[in-house]
Amino acid sequence: MNALRTRDVVESDLPAVLSIRARSFGPLGAGGDAWWQRVSAETLGGRMLAVVDESGTVLGAGRIRPFEQAWGGRHLRMGGVAGVYVDPSARGRGVATTLTRALIRRMGELGDVVSCLFPTTPTLYRRSGYEVGGMQTQTTYAGHLLRALGTAVGADDPGAGARGLRAAGPADAQRLHDQALEAGTRHGLSGPMVQSVATLRGTLERDELIAYVVDGGHVLYDLSEQAVTVEELVATTPEAAATLWGVVGSGSSAVPTVHTYLDPRDPVALVLGGLPASDVKQVPWMGRVIDLEAAWQGRGFNRHLSLEVDLVVSDADAPQNSGRWTLAVSGGRGTATRTDGTAVRGDGDALLPPDITSTGPGEREVLRVEARGLSALWCGWSVSRLRQAGLASGGTPDADAALDAAFAAHPFIPEYF
Numbered sequence: 001m002n003a004l005r006t007r008d009v010v011e012s013d014l015p016a017v018l019s020i021r022a023r024s025f026g027p028l029g030a031g032g033d034a035w036w037q038r039v040s041a042e043t044l045g046g047r048m049l050a051v052v053d054e055s056g057t058v059l060g061a062g063r064i065r066p067f068e069q070a071w072g073g074r075h076l077r078m079g080g081v082a083g084v085y086v087d088p089s090a091r092g093r094g095v096a097t098t099l100t101r102a103l104i105r106r107m108g109e110l111g112d113v114v115s116c117l118f119p120t121t122p123t124l125y126r127r128s129g130y131e132v133g134g135m136q137t138q139t140t141y142a143g144h145l146l147r148a149l150g151t152a153v154g155a156d157d158p159g160a161g162a163r164g165l166r167a168a169g170p171a172d173a174q175r176l177h178d179q180a181l182e183a184g185t186r187h188g189l190s191g192p193m194v195q196s197v198a199t200l201r202g203t204l205e206r207d208e209l210i211a212y213v214v215d216g217g218h219v220l221y222d223l224s225e226q227a228v229t230v231e232e233l234v235a236t237t238p239e240a241a242a243t244l245w246g247v248v249g250s251g252s253s254a255v256p257t258v259h260t261y262l263d264p265r266d267p268v269a270l271v272l273g274g275l276p277a278s279d280v281k282q283v284p285w286m287g288r289v290i291d292l293e294a295a296w297q298g299r300g301f302n303r304h305l306s307l308e309v310d311l312v313v314s315d316a317d318a319p320q321n322s323g324r325w326t327l328a329v330s331g332g333r334g335t336a337t338r339t340d341g342t343a344v345r346g347d348g349d350a351l352l353p354p355d356i357t358s359t360g361p362g363e364r365e366v367l368r369v370e371a372r373g374l375s376a377l378w379c380g381w382s383v384s385r386l387r388q389a390g391l392a393s394g395g396t397p398d399a400d401a402a403l404d405a406a407f408a409a410h411p412f413i414p415e416y417f
Contacts, residue, residue, distance in 0.1 A: 072300030129371025133287030143252030151244010
Protein backbone atom coordinates (compact mmCIF):
# COMPACT_ATOMS: atom_id res chain seq x y z
CA MET A 1 0.00 0.00 0.00
CA ASN A 2 1.34 3.41 -0.93
CA ALA A 3 2.13 5.82 1.89
CA LEU A 4 -0.39 8.59 2.36
CA ARG A 5 0.35 12.26 2.92
CA THR A 6 -1.67 15.45 2.94
CA ARG A 7 -1.10 18.79 1.24
CA ASP A 8 -3.00 21.90 0.26
CA VAL A 9 -5.23 21.65 -2.78
CA VAL A 10 -4.13 24.00 -5.56
CA GLU A 11 -6.18 25.17 -8.51
CA SER A 12 -4.74 22.54 -10.84
CA ASP A 13 -6.08 19.82 -8.49
CA LEU A 14 -9.70 20.98 -8.77
CA PRO A 15 -10.63 18.82 -11.81
CA ALA A 16 -9.37 15.72 -9.99
CA VAL A 17 -11.23 16.66 -6.79
CA LEU A 18 -14.44 17.33 -8.73
CA SER A 19 -14.06 13.98 -10.50
CA ILE A 20 -13.77 12.20 -7.12
CA ARG A 21 -16.81 14.10 -5.94
CA ALA A 22 -18.81 12.90 -8.97
CA ARG A 23 -17.70 9.28 -8.45
CA SER A 24 -18.61 9.50 -4.75
CA PHE A 25 -21.91 11.43 -4.80
CA GLY A 26 -22.91 11.78 -8.44
CA PRO A 27 -22.55 14.74 -10.83
CA LEU A 28 -23.38 18.29 -9.86
CA GLY A 29 -26.98 19.27 -10.48
CA ALA A 30 -28.41 22.46 -11.92
CA GLY A 31 -26.43 25.46 -10.74
CA GLY A 32 -23.72 23.17 -9.42
CA ASP A 33 -20.90 24.66 -11.48
CA ALA A 34 -21.41 28.13 -10.00
CA TRP A 35 -21.63 26.64 -6.50
CA TRP A 36 -18.41 24.69 -7.05
CA GLN A 37 -16.57 27.80 -8.18
CA ARG A 38 -17.73 29.73 -5.11
CA VAL A 39 -16.79 27.13 -2.49
CA SER A 40 -13.47 26.47 -4.23
CA ALA A 41 -12.60 30.16 -4.23
CA GLU A 42 -13.58 30.36 -0.55
CA THR A 43 -11.32 27.50 0.57
CA LEU A 44 -8.34 27.39 -1.81
CA GLY A 45 -5.16 28.71 -0.24
CA GLY A 46 -5.19 26.83 3.06
CA ARG A 47 -8.73 25.64 3.71
CA MET A 48 -8.89 22.75 1.23
CA LEU A 49 -6.65 19.73 1.77
CA ALA A 50 -5.94 16.64 -0.32
CA VAL A 51 -4.67 13.18 0.52
CA VAL A 52 -2.21 11.87 -2.07
CA ASP A 53 -0.21 8.67 -2.47
CA GLU A 54 3.48 8.29 -3.27
CA SER A 55 2.85 9.04 -6.93
CA GLY A 56 1.06 12.29 -6.08
CA THR A 57 -2.34 10.98 -7.17
CA VAL A 58 -5.19 12.70 -5.33
CA LEU A 59 -7.20 10.06 -3.46
CA GLY A 60 -9.43 12.33 -1.40
CA ALA A 61 -10.06 15.91 -0.40
CA GLY A 62 -11.95 18.00 2.11
CA ARG A 63 -12.48 21.66 2.88
CA ILE A 64 -12.91 23.89 5.93
CA ARG A 65 -15.46 26.64 5.48
CA PRO A 66 -14.84 29.77 7.59
CA PHE A 67 -17.83 30.57 9.78
CA GLU A 68 -18.74 32.60 12.84
CA GLN A 69 -20.85 30.50 15.20
CA ALA A 70 -22.76 31.60 18.29
CA TRP A 71 -22.06 29.89 21.61
CA GLY A 72 -23.79 31.36 24.61
CA GLY A 73 -24.56 34.45 22.56
CA ARG A 74 -20.94 35.18 21.66
CA HIS A 75 -19.56 34.37 18.23
CA LEU A 76 -16.53 32.13 17.82
CA ARG A 77 -14.44 31.15 14.82
CA MET A 78 -15.83 27.85 13.55
CA GLY A 79 -14.45 25.58 10.87
CA GLY A 80 -17.28 23.95 8.94
CA VAL A 81 -15.95 20.67 7.54
CA ALA A 82 -17.59 19.85 4.22
CA GLY A 83 -16.88 18.33 0.83
CA VAL A 84 -15.02 15.30 2.24
CA TYR A 85 -14.59 13.08 -0.80
CA VAL A 86 -12.66 9.80 -1.11
CA ASP A 87 -12.22 8.00 -4.41
CA PRO A 88 -14.17 4.71 -4.26
CA SER A 89 -11.04 2.77 -5.30
CA ALA A 90 -9.15 4.13 -2.26
CA ARG A 91 -11.73 3.42 0.41
CA GLY A 92 -10.63 1.25 3.30
CA ARG A 93 -7.04 2.52 3.12
CA GLY A 94 -7.31 5.15 5.86
CA VAL A 95 -7.70 8.08 3.45
CA ALA A 96 -10.71 9.58 5.21
CA THR A 97 -9.17 9.25 8.67
CA THR A 98 -5.89 10.78 7.48
CA LEU A 99 -7.81 13.64 5.89
CA THR A 100 -10.04 14.32 8.92
CA ARG A 101 -7.09 14.47 11.29
CA ALA A 102 -5.24 16.81 8.93
CA LEU A 103 -8.30 19.08 8.76
CA ILE A 104 -8.39 19.24 12.58
CA ARG A 105 -4.70 20.21 12.71
CA ARG A 106 -5.22 22.84 10.03
CA MET A 107 -8.18 24.38 11.86
CA GLY A 108 -5.97 24.75 14.92
CA GLU A 109 -3.33 26.49 12.82
CA LEU A 110 -5.93 28.81 11.28
CA GLY A 111 -7.39 29.85 14.63
CA ASP A 112 -10.75 28.07 14.34
CA VAL A 113 -11.62 27.15 17.93
CA VAL A 114 -14.60 24.85 17.27
CA SER A 115 -15.75 22.79 14.31
CA CYS A 116 -19.04 21.37 13.03
CA LEU A 117 -20.10 19.10 10.20
CA PHE A 118 -23.07 17.17 8.82
CA PRO A 119 -21.87 13.55 8.85
CA THR A 120 -22.35 10.95 6.18
CA THR A 121 -20.32 8.44 8.22
CA PRO A 122 -20.59 9.18 11.96
CA THR A 123 -18.11 6.44 12.92
CA LEU A 124 -15.35 8.13 10.90
CA TYR A 125 -15.78 11.45 12.64
CA ARG A 126 -16.18 9.94 16.08
CA ARG A 127 -12.73 8.41 15.65
CA SER A 128 -11.46 11.97 15.33
CA GLY A 129 -13.30 13.39 18.33
CA TYR A 130 -16.56 14.65 16.84
CA GLU A 131 -19.88 13.94 18.54
CA VAL A 132 -23.55 14.67 17.89
CA GLY A 133 -24.15 18.26 18.97
CA GLY A 134 -27.67 19.06 17.84
CA MET A 135 -30.15 19.10 15.01
CA GLN A 136 -31.02 21.12 11.98
CA THR A 137 -34.79 21.23 12.38
CA GLN A 138 -37.32 21.81 9.64
CA THR A 139 -40.59 23.03 11.15
CA THR A 140 -43.69 23.40 8.99
CA TYR A 141 -46.41 26.02 9.49
CA ALA A 142 -49.67 26.79 7.71
CA GLY A 143 -49.13 29.94 5.69
CA HIS A 144 -52.51 31.45 6.55
CA LEU A 145 -51.63 31.47 10.25
CA LEU A 146 -48.52 33.52 9.52
CA ARG A 147 -50.49 35.80 7.22
CA ALA A 148 -52.83 36.53 10.12
CA LEU A 149 -49.93 37.80 12.21
CA GLY A 150 -49.10 40.35 9.54
CA THR A 151 -52.69 41.41 9.11
CA ALA A 152 -52.76 42.48 12.73
CA VAL A 153 -50.11 45.15 12.03
CA GLY A 154 -51.20 46.03 8.49
CA ALA A 155 -48.48 44.03 6.75
CA ASP A 156 -50.66 41.71 4.71
CA ASP A 157 -49.55 43.44 1.51
CA PRO A 158 -45.72 43.51 1.08
CA GLY A 159 -46.12 46.75 -0.86
CA ALA A 160 -47.82 48.52 2.00
CA GLY A 161 -44.48 49.51 3.50
CA ALA A 162 -45.73 48.97 7.06
CA ARG A 163 -43.10 50.09 9.60
CA GLY A 164 -40.41 50.62 6.99
CA LEU A 165 -41.02 47.38 5.12
CA ARG A 166 -39.17 47.14 1.79
CA ALA A 167 -37.26 44.68 -0.36
CA ALA A 168 -33.62 44.25 0.62
CA GLY A 169 -30.71 44.64 -1.79
CA PRO A 170 -26.94 44.12 -1.80
CA ALA A 171 -26.43 47.44 0.00
CA ASP A 172 -28.28 45.96 3.02
CA ALA A 173 -25.77 43.13 3.53
CA GLN A 174 -23.95 44.83 6.43
CA ARG A 175 -27.27 45.61 8.11
CA LEU A 176 -28.43 41.99 7.87
CA HIS A 177 -25.09 40.74 9.18
CA ASP A 178 -25.15 43.08 12.17
CA GLN A 179 -28.77 42.26 13.01
CA ALA A 180 -28.02 38.52 12.97
CA LEU A 181 -25.04 39.01 15.29
CA GLU A 182 -27.14 41.08 17.67
CA ALA A 183 -29.91 38.49 17.73
CA GLY A 184 -27.48 35.74 18.71
CA THR A 185 -26.24 37.87 21.61
CA ARG A 186 -29.69 39.01 22.73
CA HIS A 187 -31.13 35.50 22.89
CA GLY A 188 -27.94 33.83 24.14
CA LEU A 189 -28.06 31.41 21.21
CA SER A 190 -25.76 28.47 20.59
CA GLY A 191 -25.21 26.99 17.15
CA PRO A 192 -26.37 29.53 14.54
CA MET A 193 -23.80 30.69 12.03
CA VAL A 194 -23.68 34.28 10.85
CA GLN A 195 -22.94 34.69 7.15
CA SER A 196 -20.21 37.11 6.22
CA VAL A 197 -21.14 40.44 4.67
CA ALA A 198 -19.56 39.33 1.39
CA THR A 199 -21.60 36.10 1.34
CA LEU A 200 -24.83 37.97 2.08
CA ARG A 201 -24.05 40.56 -0.59
CA GLY A 202 -23.45 37.81 -3.15
CA THR A 203 -26.71 36.07 -2.21
CA LEU A 204 -28.65 39.31 -2.68
CA GLU A 205 -26.85 40.20 -5.91
CA ARG A 206 -27.69 36.81 -7.41
CA ASP A 207 -31.31 36.94 -6.18
CA GLU A 208 -30.85 33.51 -4.63
CA LEU A 209 -33.29 34.36 -1.83
CA ILE A 210 -36.15 36.79 -1.40
CA ALA A 211 -35.25 39.37 1.24
CA TYR A 212 -37.16 42.08 3.09
CA VAL A 213 -36.09 44.51 5.77
CA VAL A 214 -38.26 46.36 8.26
CA ASP A 215 -37.49 48.70 11.12
CA GLY A 216 -36.05 46.25 13.63
CA GLY A 217 -35.51 43.15 11.52
CA HIS A 218 -35.24 41.23 8.25
CA VAL A 219 -36.25 37.97 6.59
CA LEU A 220 -34.61 35.77 3.96
CA TYR A 221 -36.67 33.08 2.27
CA ASP A 222 -36.99 30.89 -0.79
CA LEU A 223 -40.19 30.47 -2.81
CA SER A 224 -41.11 27.48 -4.94
CA GLU A 225 -44.39 26.17 -6.30
CA GLN A 226 -44.66 23.83 -3.34
CA ALA A 227 -43.65 25.94 -0.32
CA VAL A 228 -41.99 28.97 1.18
CA THR A 229 -38.77 28.11 3.04
CA VAL A 230 -37.55 30.63 5.60
CA GLU A 231 -33.76 30.65 5.92
CA GLU A 232 -33.44 33.51 8.41
CA LEU A 233 -35.81 35.81 10.28
CA VAL A 234 -34.52 38.34 12.80
CA ALA A 235 -36.72 40.75 14.72
CA THR A 236 -36.12 43.01 17.72
CA THR A 237 -39.77 43.86 18.44
CA PRO A 238 -43.12 42.03 18.33
CA GLU A 239 -44.27 44.43 15.59
CA ALA A 240 -41.24 43.70 13.40
CA ALA A 241 -41.68 39.95 13.86
CA ALA A 242 -45.38 40.08 13.00
CA THR A 243 -44.70 42.21 9.94
CA LEU A 244 -42.03 39.87 8.61
CA TRP A 245 -44.02 36.69 9.28
CA GLY A 246 -46.95 38.36 7.56
CA VAL A 247 -44.82 38.84 4.45
CA VAL A 248 -43.80 35.18 4.55
CA GLY A 249 -47.42 34.06 4.77
CA SER A 250 -48.84 36.67 2.37
CA GLY A 251 -49.04 34.21 -0.54
CA SER A 252 -50.80 31.50 1.45
CA SER A 253 -53.66 31.23 -1.03
CA ALA A 254 -51.22 30.06 -3.71
CA VAL A 255 -48.45 28.54 -1.55
CA PRO A 256 -50.08 27.33 1.68
CA THR A 257 -47.03 25.67 3.29
CA VAL A 258 -44.14 27.41 5.06
CA HIS A 259 -41.02 25.57 6.17
CA THR A 260 -38.44 27.09 8.50
CA TYR A 261 -34.95 26.12 9.63
CA LEU A 262 -34.94 28.51 12.57
CA ASP A 263 -34.59 28.05 16.32
CA PRO A 264 -37.05 25.28 17.32
CA ARG A 265 -37.98 27.67 20.15
CA ASP A 266 -38.52 30.69 17.93
CA PRO A 267 -41.05 33.04 19.61
CA VAL A 268 -43.43 32.64 16.68
CA ALA A 269 -44.57 29.41 18.35
CA LEU A 270 -45.83 31.48 21.29
CA VAL A 271 -48.00 33.87 19.25
CA LEU A 272 -49.20 31.78 16.32
CA GLY A 273 -52.89 30.91 16.27
CA GLY A 274 -52.10 27.23 15.76
CA LEU A 275 -49.41 24.61 16.12
CA PRO A 276 -46.67 23.48 13.72
CA ALA A 277 -47.35 20.46 11.57
CA SER A 278 -46.52 17.16 13.22
CA ASP A 279 -44.04 16.05 10.53
CA VAL A 280 -41.05 17.95 11.90
CA LYS A 281 -37.84 16.81 10.17
CA GLN A 282 -34.42 16.83 11.79
CA VAL A 283 -30.90 16.31 10.44
CA PRO A 284 -28.19 15.69 13.06
CA TRP A 285 -24.90 17.55 13.02
CA MET A 286 -21.68 16.88 14.90
CA GLY A 287 -19.40 19.27 16.76
CA ARG A 288 -15.82 19.28 17.99
CA VAL A 289 -13.67 21.46 20.22
CA ILE A 290 -10.47 22.44 18.41
CA ASP A 291 -8.96 24.75 21.05
CA LEU A 292 -10.53 24.40 24.49
CA GLU A 293 -8.80 27.41 26.05
CA ALA A 294 -9.72 29.87 23.32
CA ALA A 295 -13.22 28.43 22.86
CA TRP A 296 -14.05 28.55 26.57
CA GLN A 297 -12.74 32.08 26.93
CA GLY A 298 -14.71 33.19 23.87
CA ARG A 299 -17.99 31.52 24.83
CA GLY A 300 -20.77 33.48 26.53
CA PHE A 301 -22.24 32.49 29.89
CA ASN A 302 -25.10 33.60 32.09
CA ARG A 303 -23.79 36.67 33.90
CA HIS A 304 -25.33 35.46 37.16
CA LEU A 305 -23.35 32.20 37.01
CA SER A 306 -20.22 31.90 39.16
CA LEU A 307 -18.27 28.65 39.40
CA GLU A 308 -14.91 26.93 39.20
CA VAL A 309 -14.46 23.28 38.26
CA ASP A 310 -11.63 20.97 37.17
CA LEU A 311 -11.67 18.81 34.06
CA VAL A 312 -9.11 16.36 32.65
CA VAL A 313 -9.03 15.99 28.86
CA SER A 314 -7.21 13.51 26.62
CA ASP A 315 -7.26 14.50 22.92
CA ALA A 316 -4.71 12.89 20.62
CA ASP A 317 -5.78 14.75 17.47
CA ALA A 318 -5.89 18.20 19.12
CA PRO A 319 -3.19 17.85 21.81
CA GLN A 320 -3.56 21.50 22.78
CA ASN A 321 -6.74 20.37 24.55
CA SER A 322 -5.05 17.64 26.58
CA GLY A 323 -4.30 18.10 30.24
CA ARG A 324 -5.93 19.10 33.47
CA TRP A 325 -7.87 22.34 33.33
CA THR A 326 -9.55 24.63 35.80
CA LEU A 327 -12.60 26.15 34.11
CA ALA A 328 -14.05 29.23 35.76
CA VAL A 329 -17.05 31.46 35.00
CA SER A 330 -17.77 34.88 36.43
CA GLY A 331 -19.68 37.90 35.15
CA GLY A 332 -20.65 36.20 31.90
CA ARG A 333 -17.06 35.37 30.89
CA GLY A 334 -14.99 32.23 31.20
CA THR A 335 -11.33 31.51 31.89
CA ALA A 336 -9.52 28.22 31.25
CA THR A 337 -6.27 27.61 33.13
CA ARG A 338 -3.93 24.64 32.83
CA THR A 339 -3.17 23.18 36.23
CA ASP A 340 -0.70 20.49 35.14
CA GLY A 341 1.93 22.60 33.37
CA THR A 342 2.23 23.56 29.73
CA ALA A 343 2.32 21.16 26.82
CA VAL A 344 5.82 20.72 25.37
CA ARG A 345 7.07 20.35 21.83
CA GLY A 346 8.74 17.23 20.57
CA ASP A 347 10.28 15.98 17.35
CA GLY A 348 8.76 17.57 14.27
CA ASP A 349 7.59 20.51 16.35
CA ALA A 350 4.39 18.61 17.23
CA LEU A 351 2.53 19.38 20.42
CA LEU A 352 2.68 16.55 22.91
CA PRO A 353 -0.04 16.32 25.57
CA PRO A 354 0.90 16.28 29.22
CA ASP A 355 0.80 12.88 30.90
CA ILE A 356 -2.70 12.51 32.29
CA THR A 357 -2.75 8.73 32.54
CA SER A 358 -2.01 8.64 36.26
CA THR A 359 -4.75 8.69 38.85
CA GLY A 360 -3.02 9.88 41.98
CA PRO A 361 -4.67 11.09 45.15
CA GLY A 362 -7.67 13.22 44.36
CA GLU A 363 -7.58 12.47 40.61
CA ARG A 364 -10.64 10.23 40.79
CA GLU A 365 -12.61 13.27 41.95
CA VAL A 366 -11.92 15.06 38.65
CA LEU A 367 -14.09 14.34 35.64
CA ARG A 368 -12.11 12.78 32.82
CA VAL A 369 -13.13 12.87 29.15
CA GLU A 370 -11.57 12.14 25.79
CA ALA A 371 -12.20 14.23 22.68
CA ARG A 372 -15.69 12.89 21.99
CA GLY A 373 -16.77 13.48 25.57
CA LEU A 374 -15.39 17.01 25.52
CA SER A 375 -17.22 17.77 22.27
CA ALA A 376 -20.51 16.41 23.62
CA LEU A 377 -20.05 18.35 26.87
CA TRP A 378 -19.40 21.52 24.87
CA CYS A 379 -22.68 21.03 23.01
CA GLY A 380 -24.72 20.78 26.19
CA TRP A 381 -24.95 17.03 26.84
CA SER A 382 -25.23 16.47 30.60
CA VAL A 383 -22.47 14.63 32.43
CA SER A 384 -24.93 11.92 33.47
CA ARG A 385 -25.65 11.20 29.81
CA LEU A 386 -21.93 11.12 29.01
CA ARG A 387 -21.42 8.57 31.79
CA GLN A 388 -24.23 6.43 30.43
CA ALA A 389 -22.59 6.51 26.98
CA GLY A 390 -19.18 5.64 28.45
CA LEU A 391 -17.72 9.03 27.51
CA ALA A 392 -16.88 10.29 31.03
CA SER A 393 -15.40 8.90 34.24
CA GLY A 394 -14.42 10.17 37.65
CA GLY A 395 -15.81 13.37 39.07
CA THR A 396 -18.24 14.18 41.86
CA PRO A 397 -21.93 15.12 41.95
CA ASP A 398 -21.06 18.75 42.74
CA ALA A 399 -18.56 18.95 39.88
CA ASP A 400 -21.05 17.32 37.53
CA ALA A 401 -23.65 19.94 38.44
CA ALA A 402 -21.15 22.76 37.89
CA LEU A 403 -20.17 21.43 34.46
CA ASP A 404 -23.81 20.98 33.49
CA ALA A 405 -24.54 24.58 34.46
CA ALA A 406 -21.52 25.94 32.61
CA PHE A 407 -22.09 24.06 29.35
CA ALA A 408 -25.91 24.31 29.38
CA ALA A 409 -27.15 24.88 25.81
CA HIS A 410 -29.76 23.82 23.27
CA PRO A 411 -27.67 24.29 20.14
CA PHE A 412 -29.13 24.28 16.64
CA ILE A 413 -27.81 25.03 13.15
CA PRO A 414 -30.24 26.58 10.65
CA GLU A 415 -27.98 26.29 7.59
CA TYR A 416 -26.88 23.05 5.92
CA PHE A 417 -23.34 23.27 4.57
